Amino acid sequence: MENFSIVIFGATGDLARRKLFPSVFDLFRYGHLPEEYRVIGTGRRDLSHEAFRRTVLEALRASPGAGGFDEEAIAPFLRRIFYVRLDISEPEGYHRLHREIMDASGQSGVCTHLLYYLAVSPGLLPLIVRNLQAAGLGGKNLPCRGWRKIIVEKPFGRDLESARALNAAVGEVFNEDQIFRIDHYLGKETVQNILVFRFSNGIFEPLWNRHYISSVQITIAEDFGIRDRGAFYEEVGLLRDIIQNHALQLLASVAMEPPVDLSADSVRDEKSKVLRSIRRHTPADAGTAIVLGQYEGYREEKDVDPRSEVETFAAIRFFVDNWRWQGVPFYVKAGKNLGETRTRIVITFKCPPQNFFGPSDSCGYTANQVVMTIQPEETIALRFGTKRPGEAVETDPVYMKFDYRDSFPGEGLTAYHRLLLDAITGDRMNFIRQDSVEHAWEVVDAIRHALDGRHPEPYPIHSDGPASASGIYG
Incomplete structure (x- = not known):
């Protein structure tokens, strides 16, 4: 070197x-x-x-x-x-x-x-x-x-x-x-593993599209508030702090097409195409697709305006208008002072054509899912239905789980360590290119314009966010 x-x-x-x-x-x-x-x-x-x-x-x-x-x-x-x-x-x-x-x-x-x-x-x-x-x-x-x-x-x-x-x-x-x-999320092992999981496993790659997947949910939740970052948050807010970068980068990793090779520009080309394909929100759909919130007590935080309208929570339904994902909703939820600290991606698959093992509408309870937890633990789990012991034929969901700490014990590279090393060696794959930055801002600007000055809804500390956010998920 x-x-x-x-x-x-x-x-x-x-x-x-x-x-x-x-x-x-x-x-x-x-x-x-x-x-x-x-x-x-x-x-x-x-x-x-x-x-x-x-x-x-x-x-x-x-x-x-x-x-x-x-x-x-x-x-x-x-x-x-x-x-x-x-x-x-x-x-x-x-x-x-x-x-x-x-x-x-x-x-x-x-x-x-x-x-x-x-x-x-x-x-x-x-x-x-x-x-x-x-x-x-x-x-x-x-x-x-x-x-x-x-x-x-x-x-x-x-x-x-x-x-x-x-x-x-x-x-x-x-x-x-x-x-x-730099976006430090892109240096996390589980985020980097999304590409490997998708494109190196034959049992998932053919199913990764609108024919088999019913929805994708991305959650970036923290159980603490803004701490001592009042001045920063008053200037930025959650849409700029989390949605424009972390959330949309995770969405792009899940939704991207296979790159022609593993060069930095090939991978970033495919992520850029996803961001460009995200349907822009309009005032007509904002009421049913976007909920912003502000946790109770935010206005009393240090360096925060007592009349602040800055959002600390967002629940947004996105659609990616391309051949692979047409019609599949991507639900993104992010917020401060929620019930837990957890970053997770849940891919839910469609139900079988017939459900022999319960009411026709009960498949959602045992629907197949891939659950990627990025923090605090680093795991990938597969959910499937199985028969509950007993005379009746009833199904329960069970999980097969892979845990990084169990399978690869010992210290790994932290996100900043990895990204600093990448920058030193000149590997730009896990850094954001100019066109992707601009496409992501187009998405966030459209959200802000679609809301037309709507105020964020208050929500209790350590809750799931505003009650109305549940309506985003259909």
Whole structure:
């Protein structure tokens, strides 16, 4: 692997502390970093290298994965950590960053190969990339044979118009193949396993279409509220935070056609086609296809407007208008402060033509299902009907279950660890391409326009959401 430097913008923030530095440390302890590398954090605080290393050490000690390591084991990693004071809006900080990078010119590759991670609001992206360009650190004027890549956090924009503006701004400084738009769900083992499950198993692949599947349900539920993210949620809301990226990416993984090969662009081509095929909602169907909610007490949260109309829940019925899925409903439900924390995909198959073992309408109770649980556990279960013991011929649903922890014991790669490694090696399959971002925003913009200012419905904490959401499922 080539030597390189990782530059983290927002290195003193919550995301860097909880996810990025523990994940970069994982790269180190798994041997996924080259002999020479540097990790350069930037932030507005005036810190020495040593003071910043102490903050990184505290983050690692608080991390579940790295917390069990003693300081001696972490010390070689900390020696590769550096800090540059940088105010995003001031050009001088970027010149300090340039000097810090070039000061290591004796270490082959760490100056010419650069990976930028923007752990900041995507709205700051145009300002950052233009200042990088002005300081000679942009992506298109490369020194020697070096490479430069940039990882951007979601949500990529606020709507289609802003997403296109962001794409144009970053496109002035970086080429599309240098841009890695990250959605950590795509790094989860069970999400990556959707393609393998579908396309490597002959018993499922022929059935994965409108002839045999009656519905698909995707649930992304959390049993906690917005915590300390009031200002962020007031700006974003659940549609932008969850539906536009996590939920639609899961839907695309379930519904995509087989790619011609496993190259990044072939897989992303098929996902993009699905997003483009999603039927756009209109005011005429919004009343029966969309329910937004807000949990009781949200307006009392820190940094939240007392009259806020921001949604913390959504239940939406989608249709994918293509040959494979015409007429099959995709139900998406996501929310904060619901009854449990669980991300799950349920594929329900159609009933047999005749039901010999109960009332004709009872098949729903034992209908075949594939249940993919992404978190908190990582499992895939198959539901089928079987005879209940006794004289009567009555059926009950039973499950065959595969559990990642049982079948593959030991530590696996975390989502951020995997995606950082993919970006370093240049594998873009699990990152979102520009056209997919824009198609997803078209879907979400259509939802917002279709609602025409309708207010979110209140729902009790630790409930299933607004009562009216049950009507979405027909």
